[in-house]
Amino acid sequence: MSDETLKRPVSPVQVEPEAKKQHTEGLVVATPQPKDDHFAKGIAPIKAEYLIPHVPGTHNTITFDDEEGLGDREDAGEEGSDKRGKGRGKKARGQNKKRDLAQHHETIRLCSTVLDPENVKECRFGASKCRNTHNVEEYLASKPADIEGICPVFRAIGYCPAGLKCRWLHSHYNKELNKLIKDLGVMEAAKQNNYEVNKADIQAKAELQRKKFDFAISNRVIPYLDSLVQKDLPKKSTQDKTKELMNAYVEAPFKPAEKKRLNLHRAKIVSPLTTVGNLPYRRLMKTLGADVTYSEMALAFPVVNGANAEWALPKAHLSEYPGFGVQIATAKHWQAVKATEALAKLTTHVSEINLNSGCPIDLLYRQGQGSALMEQPARMVRILNGMNMASGDIPVTLKIRTGTRDGHWNGAAVVKRVLNDTDVAAITMHGRSRQQRYSKEANWDYIGQVGEIVEAYNNDKEEDKDSAETRRVFFVGNGDCYNFEDWNQAVERKGVDSVMVARGALIKPWIFEEVEAGQYLDKSATERLDILRTYANFAIEHWGSDEYGIKQARRFMCEFLSFFHRYIPVGIMERMPAKLNQRPPMWKGRDDLETLLASTDYRDWIKITEMFLGKVGEDFHFTPKHKSNAYEPQA
Structure with missing residues (x-):
């Protein structure tokens, strides 16, 4: 320095x-x-x-x-x-x-067709009409001075996709031969363990944008779920229509016991974090002991419409899997079902799909999303069941709060209904109401009470011979975990399998190293x-x-x-x-x-x-x- x-x-x-x-x-x-x-x-x-x-x-x-x-x-x-x-x-x-x-772009931008002098491609616009320059000498003369050191990308994967645009160009460019250097040994190793996954196919996203994507499962599930909320038809007519749709519906190919296995017991979990919970941060947390990471919250509707910004969120590094979850938010079951089916079909390394029913902000709350679903448990149940039907072998999980209003916590009642009426693989509860935001400490006593409800449910299922195909539901607490003592106190509560850490992992990313060591670590500057x-x-x-x-x-x-x-x-x-x-x-x-x-x-x-x-x-x-x-x- x-x-x-x-x-x-x-x-x-x-x-x-x-x-x-x-x-x-x-x-x-x-x-x-x-x-x-x-x-x-x-x-x-x-x-x-x-x-x-x-x-x-x-x-x-x-x-x-x-x-x-x-x-x-x-x-x-x-x-x-x-x-x-x-x-x-x-x-x-x-x-x-x-x-x-x-951020501002460069004044003189180099066309991507000439990034590699040895592999110049044909520009579809032509050199004379392209908005970007094809004059390599002009571009290199306009670039800021190279940054000292070796290009991090070249060091990691053996070559640099940025080519001549790289700010560390001197570390992998032979100026005399006008040739980019490649390390074949590092390139081969990187193919095995250092790459990003869940990159949706360009053609598939185009089909979503043009509404040509084949939602084979959703097209059968959505009419059935629609029938459950029809209120304008006579009662008998509604019942007949529901039976008809139930008979026509073909059950999803995966039963709860056949889905991917989750194991959140004592797992070190990083919460979904908007803006700061990006791929580089999550990858950093994996190097520091995290077992489970989540994408930033994606809105279901843009996912269904193939929005590039939303489809960037499920991207993950290979090191995150298994143990990587994608979180979505929605207020409508048809959006949830279609988004889940698209994610299941277009991603390859997802361990769970999580429904956000705890986001407190007004923008989503007024639209019936996030924590607003806690006030409409029937709708939440429909969404979760639809997601389970469309998720293939990917388990569906849920995140909620204690409630929406202070003094009127309904988290326990919501959990009971979700346990009885859905096949969620795990439930996470943030120990504050929507009204509280972060103004008070998380209520871990209440989280513990709900944990006991989940524990009793799991025990009853184990004793029920008719429920052999079910799996135990994991219960995770969330809120005010900033050190190994907080973590240990939480997981010692009956029914609490683990803790989802948010701000504690941002302020002190090595928190899980402390949990593993069982002591405070005085990290030097x-x-x-x-x-x-x-x-x-x-x-x-x-x-x-x-x-x-x-x-x-x-x-x-x-x-x-x-x-x-x-x-x-x-x-x-x-x-x-x-x-x-x-x-x-x-x-x-x-x-x-x-x-x-x-x-x-x-x-x-x-x-x-x-x-x-x-x-x-x-x-x-x-x-x-x-x-x-x-x-x-x-x-």
Whole structure:
């Protein structure tokens, strides 16, 4: 790391929550705590030698939004209150909902037909009419200087698909011979264990877009499910129609016991995470001990319509399988059935298809999706049964919350109905209601009560001789798991098979290493930097080593750092554990790198990406999702 990077002013690090502040002359000042109560509730216990005294007149008090939107679509969450962030010295709050995420393309772009000088292809537009240049010399002269080091893609798979557009071109290009270098040995090894899967066929997606795809199973299942919700026909007529459709329906070829086996007992599970839960992050988590990963939530309707953006979500790295699940959201059974059938037919490495019935955001809730399904259990049951009929040998699972309204939890009742009326392979419960969001701690007592319901159901099935073809239903808890102690306490509850970890795995990606070791691991700043390096390499392998790929990798790495920077090292803590809702006072690290990694300023996150992705260009832009991270630090 360069001296310039370490000398750059680093923003003050996190401090206590809003409840521990007082406002004086337009400034937000930390309220001093009595010596005998140095680490009051809500303040992380940091050793005195690492604390930085408050400097009046500086923005050294940072507030954070607890609502992370981890199960939400990008920027679709509710707007946080911004009223207290408009005065001098006050921090903005809420989300930057309208941030521009698009990156600029190169001024001079090289046509893909001339990427490899030895394998020039015919351009369908012709060199004279093509919007991109065919003049290699002109393009190479316009490129920014190469990034130092070896191309991560070339190192990983033995060649670089970006060809002449690669920003590490010098590492695999013989300029004198005008020839791209290829390592045949690495290429052969990469074919066996280093490639991405679940890439939908272009022709199949085109058929979906033109509504020509053969939904053979869906066309039989949907009319049957439709008959179950007909209300405008006389009762006798409705019953006759239902019987007719039931007789015409041919049962799906796979029974519950014949589907792929799931084993979530004590499994180390990473939650579906929108934006940050991309393929490079999930691949990183597999290297750090995760057993199960999930795609970002896909909306069923765009999946059925063959939208490229939605079909990018089921893509996974080979290392994720088995143990990779695809999560979908919908409010209509016909969408769920068709999306499930398409996923089953067009993907090759999917262990489960998960129905999201817990997403809390208004946009989906008003459409009847996400947590709104908990208020309509009959509809949820129809969707789950339809998915099971269309999923082939892929098991169907469910994720829910405790309920939608605080004090009116119906999660237990929903679970009972799902167990009795469907063939789901697993149920995950987030320990908060939709109304709570992240404002309160997850209710693990309630999760435990529901776990006992699932345990009793499984025991009854084992004793029932007529249910020999069924399998036990796994039950997973979710919420507030930030260390190995939280994980162990959760899985010791009766009926709870495992824990699905979300923010805990973003702030501390090595959490499953701690679970395995049964102790806190004091990762040094250098070790944490190596984790970021691995992520950067995976990101370049996924998005590409050209200018556009680097911009994508840098943007998503900044999204990752928006959580990663919140980690408080074990070595500076006075006692353990620290919870996520405990904000630290201003602190400094044990070295300059540790202080930099804890910076709350997004400009420092960009600076960190430069260590692996080269110097940032003037046309790159990044706006943090949360306004509290977008401020000018004081020198």
